Amino acid sequence: MSKKIAIIGAGISGLSAAAYAAKHGNEVHVFEKHAQPGGRARQFTTENGYTFDMGPSWYWMPDIIENFFRDFNHKPEDFYKLISLNPQFQIVFSDSKLSVPENYQELKKLFEQMEKGSGEKLDAFMRSARYKYDVGMRDFVNKPCHNWSEFLSPKIAKSALKLDLLTNFRKYVGRYFKHPHLRALMEFPVIFLGASPKNIPALYSLMNYGGYALGTWYPVGGFYQLILAMEKIAVDNGVHFHFNHNIDEIISENDLATGIKTNGKEMSFDCIIASSDYHHTESLLNTNKKNYTEKYWESKTFAPSCLIYYLGFKERLPNLQHHTLFFENDMDAHIDSIYTDKKWPEKPLFYTCCPSRTDDGVAPEGHENVFLLMPLAIGIEDNEAIREQYFTQMITRLEHHTGTSNLVDKIDYKRSYCIKDFITDYNAYKGNAYGLANTLKQTAVLKPSIKNKQLQNLFYTGQLTVPGPGVPPSIISGRIVANEVNNLKKFQYEKAI
Template identity: 50%
Template sequence: MRKTIAIIGSGFSSLAAACYLAQQGNDVTIYEKNATIGGRARQFQKEGFTFDMGPSWYWMPDVFERFFQDFSKKPSDYYELVKLNPAYRVYFGINDFISIYDNLEDIKASFEEIEKGSAQELQKFIDKAKSNYDIAIKDLVYRPGVSPLELITKETALKLNQFLGNVSADIRKKFKNERLVQILEFPVLFLGAKPSKTPSFYNFMNYADFGLGTWHPKTGMFDVIRGIEKLALELGVTIKTNSSIEKIIVENKTATAIIINGEKIETDIILSGADYQHTETLLEKEHRAYSEKYWESRIFAPSSLLFFIGFNKKIENISHHALFFDTDFNQHAVDIYDHPKWPDSPLFYANFPSKTDLTAAPDGMESGFFLIPLAPGIEDNEKLREEYFEKIITRFEQITQQQIRNNIIFKMSFCKNDFVADYNAYKGNAYGMANTLLQTAFLRPKLKSKKVRNLYFTGQLTVPGPGVPPALISGKLAAELIQKSLRS
């Protein structure tokens, strides 16, 4: 029977869920509070420059392929991919960097030059990571987090010790060079937690990095948003922007309507891809499944300070993706997770999409954005933003041996306060809830409300966790639960 389904938000998980639900014959409408779709994956354009405002790494291409395959489509039906080589560089000092190439053999050769015997160790490490990837990404993450029994399979039983150890300890047993250690610890930062707090099993992220490579949609990550939007529209989904949800109406413990811009819209099912904690504040208190104390006790992934910058010249000595690990990696992690404060010497990430996509900047110019991971809930003001821009731009100029600050045409910052204002993000987090051992699978907030019938959730605060591929999977899982309830 055809049902009306209202979806809150238009990020990756919401768009994915909308496609699945429309495919089943439902009347699906997406309501987005902002003027454009994409959620954190929005696009920003100014003076001929184009920026992805959120995700900029296209990893796990098989997850995207599986998503489109569910609709008898391929990613190439909607966007074109370029494999980056180098995938990224990690900078440790003045013109001192390690390039991560687009194939494992070249990466192994780079490791061997730095630490004798490390190529063989890396091969063994990646083989184990691939085994975990095959179990996790092809099976476990497609389970809805309803029961702990979902995690108990013949394969996971054989890897029980990997849920008890941690990624950092495993890496340090095999590699002694601190640079190589930091490179191998980097991918799990996408999961939102310190490598020392991330279960060993999650080393599958290293296979996603070294085994599958880093890709770039031809004109940016927003290509993917546009592609899924096009698919959704083809399936009959309606998308309405500038539609901020003010309240969720509950009658007899059943969600029956939403209030948008003062208008009551009745619906059979409500699915929220917006911030989970914020969505529950749209309910009366007795209908909320998770208390403020609960959210306060969770470990959240970092927030970020971002700068979107247009340069009037080409930037030299830099790759598309660049990580600046020229300061203390561990101290910055402490400043985010253990004793939250603005870091004295932050690591940072720089992205120059116009190195790959010539449409991202006018001829002879460069678009770039810089990101500093920060503790969520931290103080945020313009003075601090400028202070930290000076810190990183000074280091960038020193390390890459060039002057660029006088070539800035414009600069826009985005930080914790903006994550709250634009996305209703709890404590201004950028990436959701960290995937620690006690915040994995069935231990995350549920896809289905425990207190209100016909109310569901999707996205980075629920199953399976942070990141773009998990967001697509989350949308599928939520849609499957809804479809199951409609059949029963």
């Protein structure tokens, strides 16, 4: 049965849901409060010639992204050129630097140089990580997670012990590697999943395989090329986009969502998919139609927010890779400030992305495009004075790393972005940047439901529901929800009415 569907938000999960729902023959309308698609993955261009991706910058799990294009008889290269980064990234420690090579055999040699016997241990780690990746990214994450019975298959049952769901990630890494720098390298990918490696299931070693083994990539023109490609596919399948349309209310009657109110105008729909922040979406409903209370959201563990600085420099910066992690300070102290103490860190870690190292088109000739990102607790105080205090710390460390003095004097573009901006731009709960943490207690069925429990035709997609935060999971989330909507039968509507 063809349906008229409203999708709230043109972020990655919304674009994915729109494309899959339209492919099934539905009339799909996407409503986006901004003037462009992308959500947290938007892009902006400055008057003096810089182009900045606002959000995602790590192009990992390329096979999962490619699967989206394949479902529409396309390949990523139909829309953009991908470059494999070499080195994939660099980590700066207090006493040394570690560059992760593109080639796995070179990575293995690097491990062996740093710790005798760790080359073979890396092979063993990656064999297990690949198994988890194959099962996790092909079986686990594709479930709508209405109930645990979805996981009662012989294949998943057989896989249970090998997935290491009950072992924490730090302990798991410690079984293989002793050198502190190698352990930091292996723990890094899970930091943005929303908890300390001490509290993340070892299942997520699949991230190491999805990154280090499958490579770190860059789409020429910036990550936004993926957004433009997804939008083009959606449009080609008949999706209608309505930009600069803020949603004022989700209208409901009995057990059906009957439409939306946008920019003061009411519009009727058969079904609604919310790609907007889950907590905010529920604020658009009558109280008795919400899935969850404020107490529920307060009890959840969220992935971090972050402080970002978008910077343009009037000259090239030496010794700076496309991706650089500044880990000179203690990782656990920073992680505790995010998840335990919930305060600004005293001695922060941070990340630098320099796409102009790879792509001449994102900065004027001879200039450098850089953004600095520091993970933060959600819901903490955010003002310009605090932002500048941490900017000074980061730029000083960047000066030391690049061997360049007076970097501030070389800046010809500067913009900060932090908790308040995530709330204003995305209605993000307490300014979260990465959604809900992937802790064991917030996995699969234990995540917020993709379906409203009171309204049979209202669904949720994105980083606050299954499968979780990140670009590939958001693409999968959109597909899962679109399939749920596509499978709604006509008699369900008639019964409700």
